[in-house]
Amino acid sequence: MTQHRPNELRRPLTLRDVSEACGVSEMTVSRVLRNRADVSPATREKVLAAARALGYVPNKIAGALASQQVNLVAVIVPSLSNLVFPEVLSGISAALEETGLQPVFGVTNYSPDREETVLYEMLSWRPSGVILAGLEHTPAARAMLESAGIPVVEIMDTDGPAIDSVVGISHRAAGRQMADAIVSAGYRRIGFLGTKMPDDHRARKRMDGLVEGLAAHGLELAATEFYSGGSALQKGREMTKAILTRQPDLDFLYFSNDMIGAGGLLEAIEQGLDIPGKLGMAGFNGLNFLAGLPLRLATIDACRREIGERAAGIIAGRGTDGLVGGVRIELTPRLDPGDTIRRQQVQAPVSGAASS
Numbered sequence: 001m002t003q004h005r006p007n008e009l010r011r012p013l014t015l016r017d018v019s020e021a022c023g024v025s026e027m028t029v030s031r032v033l034r035n036r037a038d039v040s041p042a043t044r045e046k047v048l049a050a051a052r053a054l055g056y057v058p059n060k061i062a063g064a065l066a067s068q069q070v071n072l073v074a075v076i077v078p079s080l081s082n083l084v085f086p087e088v089l090s091g092i093s094a095a096l097e098e099t100g101l102q103p104v105f106g107v108t109n110y111s112p113d114r115e116e117t118v119l120y121e122m123l124s125w126r127p128s129g130v131i132l133a134g135l136e137h138t139p140a141a142r143a144m145l146e147s148a149g150i151p152v153v154e155i156m157d158t159d160g161p162a163i164d165s166v167v168g169i170s171h172r173a174a175g176r177q178m179a180d181a182i183v184s185a186g187y188r189r190i191g192f193l194g195t196k197m198p199d200d201h202r203a204r205k206r207m208d209g210l211v212e213g214l215a216a217h218g219l220e221l222a223a224t225e226f227y228s229g230g231s232a233l234q235k236g237r238e239m240t241k242a243i244l245t246r247q248p249d250l251d252f253l254y255f256s257n258d259m260i261g262a263g264g265l266l267e268a269i270e271q272g273l274d275i276p277g278k279l280g281m282a283g284f285n286g287l288n289f290l291a292g293l294p295l296r297l298a299t300i301d302a303c304r305r306e307i308g309e310r311a312a313g314i315i316a317g318r319g320t321d322g323l324v325g326g327v328r329i330e331l332t333p334r335l336d337p338g339d340t341i342r343r344q345q346v347q348a349p350v351s352g353a354a355s356s
Helices: 015-022 026-033 041-054 060-067 084-096 112-123 139-146 171-184 201-216 233-246 258-270 288-292 304-315
Strands: 072-077 102-107 129-133 152-157 165-169 190-195 223-227 252-255 280-282 299-301 328-330 334-336
Touching: 015 026, 015 041, 026 041, 072 084, 072 112, 084 102, 084 129, 084 304, 102 112, 112 129, 112 139, 129 304, 152 201, 152 304, 165 171, 165 304, 171 201, 171 252, 171 280, 171 299, 171 334, 190 201, 190 233, 190 258, 223 233, 233 252, 233 258, 252 258, 258 280, 258 288
Parallel strands: 072 102, 072 129, 129 152, 152 165, 165 328, 190 223, 190 252, 252 280
Antiparallel strands: 299 334
C-alpha cells in the first residue's frame, strides 16, 4: 500500500490547478470565477467545467483582501420559528440566485442587543450589502450601518426614517385599514391581542393604527391582552379565553398575527361562539395555513415574499431606475375578510397610496 504524508492529502487546490486542467491562464480562470463579463462563453464554460471536475472552491476571503468585499449579503431577521420570515428569506434567495451573491442569515430573537452583535459579526466579513428587518436599532447598530459603505435595506416596515433603502408596508395604515373594516361590519367592542409586546415594533404600530382608526369613528379600544413570549396556537387559545373571561361583551378580537389568531379561532369555536355574527376575529400576515381551519380567519396579506424579492433586487443593483441606495418602496397590503368578518362589511382602502 502506498503511503501519503497528511500534507500531501490535504493540499488545497489553486487557480493554477484549474488553469492547467483547462489550458487557460490563471488570470482568465480568476475572471471567470469572479463572474467578470470580459470572458467568452466558450472559455467560461471550459473553466467552470474544469473547476467542477476538480472540486475547486474559490477562496473568497483571499479575493476580498484586494476588493475589501465578499459576495455575501447579510440578512438579519428576528425569528425563523415565526412563519412570516421563511417566506421573506425565500424571496431574497430567489432574487439573488443568478447574481453571484449569496445570502447569509442571522437571527436576533427580537433582541436589539442581539441584533447589534449579529450585525457586528456579519459586517466584519465585509458583505456586499445588508438586509435587516425593522427600522428600530440601537445607536451602535445604527452607527455601524451608516458607516458600512454598502447598500443597506431595512424591510417589513415603512413607518419611520430609513438609514438607506426601505421595502415594506405601513403597519399603522394596516391597523387603520382593519379598524375601518371592523366598524363597517358593525362591530363596536374591540379587543387587541399581541405577542412579543413591546419588542415587536410592527405589531405595536398596527395596534396604534387600530386605535387611530377607531378614534376616527368615535370608538376606543375596549381591551388588550399581551404576552411577551412567542406565538403559538395554544398561546392564542389561552389569550382568547383570558380576554373573553375578563370582558365577555367584546364583539371583535384583532390578533397581532395569524398564529395566535388561529388559536383564538379554535378556542372560540370550541366555546360554541357565533362567528362572525356575535364575535368577529382577524389576524395579520396572510399565512397559507389559514385555509385549513374550520373557518378561514380574516387577515391582511403583508406582501412577505415580494418584500424579500424587492430588497434583494436593490442590493443586486436592480433598484428604481437602476440606482443602488436611497430607494423607498411601500407596498399595499390586501385585507381578506375570510369567514370571520360579517359579509356586509365594505372593505376600506389602505390610508396612503403605494409608492416606489
